[in-house]
Amino acid sequence: MLLQALVLGALVLAMVWLVANVQSNLERQNINSGFGFLSERAGFGINQTLIEYSEDSSFARVLTVGLLNTLLVSVLGIGLATVLGFVLGVARLSSNWLVNKTAMVYVEIFRNVPLLLQIMFWYFGVLRNLPSPRKAVSLGDAVFLSNRGIVVPALEMTAAAWWYGAALAVSTTAYFWLRRRARLLRLADGTAQSIWRPVSMIAMASLAFAALLGGVPFSFDIPALKGFNFRGGITVIPEFVALLLALSLYTAAFIAEIVRAGIQSVSKGQREAAAALGLPDNTALRLVVIPQALRVIIPPLTSQYLNLTKNSSLAVAIAYPDIVSVFAGTTLTQVGQAVEIIFITMMIYLTLSLLTSFAMNRYNARIALVGQKS
Amino acid sequence: MSDPVIRINKMNKWFGNFHVLRDIDLNVAAGEKTVICGPSGSGKSTLIRCINRLEAHQEGEIEVEGVTLDGSLKNLEEIRSNVGMVFQQFNLFPHMTVLENCTLSPIWVQQKSQAEAETLARELLERVRIPDQADKYPGQLSGGQQQRVAIARALCMNPRIMLFDEPTSALDPEMIKEVLDVMVELANEGMTMLCVTHEMGFARQVADRVIFMDEGEIVEENAPEAFFSNPENERTQLFLSQVLTH
Numbered sequence: 001m002l003l004q005a006l007v008l009g010a011l012v013l014a015m016v017w018l019v020a021n022v023q024s025n026l027e028r029q030n031i032n033s034g035f036g037f038l039s040e041r042a043g044f045g046i047n048q049t050l051i052e053y054s055e056d057s058s059f060a061r062v063l064t065v066g067l068l069n070t071l072l073v074s075v076l077g078i079g080l081a082t083v084l085g086f087v088l089g090v091a092r093l094s095s096n097w098l099v100n101k102t103a104m105v106y107v108e109i110f111r112n113v114p115l116l117l118q119i120m121f122w123y124f125g126v127l128r129n130l131p132s133p134r135k136a137v138s139l140g141d142a143v144f145l146s147n148r149g150i151v152v153p154a155l156e157m158t159a160a161a162w163w164y165g166a167a168l169a170v171s172t173t174a175y176f177w178l179r180r181r182a183r184l185l186r187l188a189d190g191t192a193q194s195i196w197r198p199v200s201m202i203a204m205a206s207l208a209f210a211a212l213l214g215g216v217p218f219s220f221d222i223p224a225l226k227g228f229n230f231r232g233g234i235t236v237i238p239e240f241v242a243l244l245l246a247l248s249l250y251t252a253a254f255i256a257e258i259v260r261a262g263i264q265s266v267s268k269g270q271r272e273a274a275a276a277l278g279l280p281d282n283t284a285l286r287l288v289v290i291p292q293a294l295r296v297i298i299p300p301l302t303s304q305y306l307n308l309t310k311n312s313s314l315a316v317a318i319a320y321p322d323i324v325s326v327f328a329g330t331t332l333t334q335v336g337q338a339v340e341i342i343f344i345t346m347m348i349y350l351t352l353s354l355l356t357s358f359a360m361n362r363y364n365a366r367i368a369l370v371g372q373k374s
Numbered sequence: 375m376s377d378p379v380i381r382i383n384k385m386n387k388w389f390g391n392f393h394v395l396r397d398i399d400l401n402v403a404a405g406e407k408t409v410i411c412g413p414s415g416s417g418k419s420t421l422i423r424c425i426n427r428l429e430a431h432q433e434g435e436i437e438v439e440g441v442t443l444d445g446s447l448k449n450l451e452e453i454r455s456n457v458g459m460v461f462q463q464f465n466l467f468p469h470m471t472v473l474e475n476c477t478l479s480p481i482w483v484q485q486k487s488q489a490e491a492e493t494l495a496r497e498l499l500e501r502v503r504i505p506d507q508a509d510k511y512p513g514q515l516s517g518g519q520q521q522r523v524a525i526a527r528a529l530c531m532n533p534r535i536m537l538f539d540e541p542t543s544a545l546d547p548e549m550i551k552e553v554l555d556v557m558v559e560l561a562n563e564g565m566t567m568l569c570v571t572h573e574m575g576f577a578r579q580v581a582d583r584v585i586f587m588d589e590g591e592i593v594e595e596n597a598p599e600a601f602f603s604n605p606e607n608e609r610t611q612l613f614l615s616q617v618l619t620h
Contacts, residue, residue: 187481187488272428273465277479277531278454287478291469369468369513 022339029336037335038063044330046321048237059331066323067348073244073322074309074352080248081308082301085255092260103256110253116314118250123242123318130238133229142222148229150236154221160214167206174202239320243312251308255301262297263289294367302360306353313349323348379404379535379566380425385434387417387424394420395431396590404534407567409577409598412587413613418570421587422537425568426457439534455483458528462540464520466512466527472499473508476527484531491530498526502556518549522556529560536560538569572617578602586610 038060091103136146223233274284315322378401387395436443476495502522561580584601
């Protein structure tokens with residue numbers, strides 16, 4: 001008890017000293033404190049902004065732009081890594097020698113090379129080595145690969161697009177409604193019926209109607225070389241492509257191993273029982289194996305999602321404008337208020353991580369086994 | 375007796391270099407109850423697992439109700455829909471309720487309606503004497519109850535042949551009887567049964583024939599009375615003296 005009180009006392013003293021020390025140092029160096037800087041003019045440009053941004057925007061705007069860029073690369077990365085990881089994980093268990101070994105080689109290469117090196121490989125080794133815009137690799141004169149990034153045609157909607165949107169909405173609703181009805185019918189009296197004919201007829205009719213009313217729904221803004229760079233179209237910057245590739249390919253290797261372990265954790269008896277009941281392999285996988293494997297897969301998968309999001313901060317190495325690069329980097333250099341800026345950045349990552357964990361834990365609790373004795 | 379429903383002819387199987395089943399010849403007639411016993415590792419489980427191709431045999435023929443068990447997926451589907459199986463470890467699906475376990479195959483394989491499948495399942499759960507556990511999960515039941523659910527689940531496919539792979543070996547002694555009672559009832563209703571078990575009382579009571587296996591061979595087969603009172607083969611005598619004398 002006494003010892004505990006002493007340790008606590010020492011800890012409080014150390015914190016007080018730390019705070020006092022930081023304060024006196026900040027004063028000596030003439031550094032402001034507080035969050036007032038957020039409304040000041042930033043004065044620097046950012047090469048990928050999902051919302052409107054100029055040099056006249058505030059540091060708060062910089063923060064938002066960086067956060068959105070972090071979210072963009074993380075969300076897309078999580079999606080790609082999950083799909084690729086599941087495919088590789090299942091492939092790893094394939095009885096086909098070639099498929100199995102290809103997945104194994106992939107996993108061993110991508111999880112054993114440091115992520116930072118992989119980011120640099122895609123950026124400096126591959127994307128920056130593409131030819132200059134004037135000699136860009138052209139795919140059908142519409143998509144261009146160059147060391148400035150990937151330029152794709154921009155899709156510009158005309159007013160008629162609304163009609164097509166409505167047609168799509170009608171078809172989708174009809175599809176889900178018919179599918180639900182077919183399922184209920186099947187469960188009610190056992191008659192199976194295909195819904196593809198009515199669905200495709202509704203889709204064609206509604207699209208024809210939209211075409212009649214609106215005509216062509218969109219036009220393309222096709223990029224063209226003007227001077228030293230491309231005009232028109234949408235440019236995807238090489239920093240983004242490199243970071244997205246590296247993050248998803250690297251994380252997919254870990255997810256593949258998690259998926260493999262999850263599937264293998266379901267005992268062989270479960271698959272045998274399903275087979276003995278006459279279930280075809282794919283039905284058994286879908287209804288018996290995967291639901292049980294998910295319980296083992298979800299917790300470590302959550303960790304991988306958190307890792308991917310946090311690893312996206314390595315963007316700073318290739319100057320992709322994520323939150324660390326533009327806020328904890330550029331903004332910090334200009335303003336100098338390290339305590340506030342690092343605190344805000346840490347809080348943002350903490351919030352993102354906790355939200356992800358919360359969502360995944362909710363899902364995990366929903367699929368938990370009832371009354372399972374270990 | 376009528377034509378055999380299971381016909382096994384000169385069947386051989388290897389696990390790698392290990393010869394698990396040697397020249398097995400076995401015919402089972404409709405409604406016949408066969409008990410297979412033998413020391414562990416003698417290949418008795420492997421033999422019945424070959425009948426619905428949970429294990430593939432390498433030589434010889436297996437025919438179930440006139441359908442040949444080869445690589446053909448269509449034949450396999452047909453055979454599996456006629457052959458129910460009960461495992462030593464129950465192998466119930468832990469993420470589904472008892473009722474869902476029982477209706478899975480009727481709904482997804484036999485394309486029955488949910489209502490029809492549930493009525494059938496409840497009927498069979500009644501028959502194995504656990505009608506009030508339908509909405510529980512397997513993890514909430516005792517071993518004996520779980521095994522009876524597994525029997526009901528297999529019966530839901532309306533099979534003509536039932537395979538039992540040591541159905542009572544993983545159970546506590548006081549639960550063995552409740553499972554055996556259900557099996558005796560099933561036997562009395564005329565189901566064709568192949569049962570790997572060491573329950574010699576059960577064999578005496580219901581079996582038409584007892585088969586003794588050792589080192590992958592059928593060493594001896596006989597009606598239960600003759601088998602127990604007057605075993606011919608030396609290995610059978612040794613085995614019986616070990617199982618019966620304690």
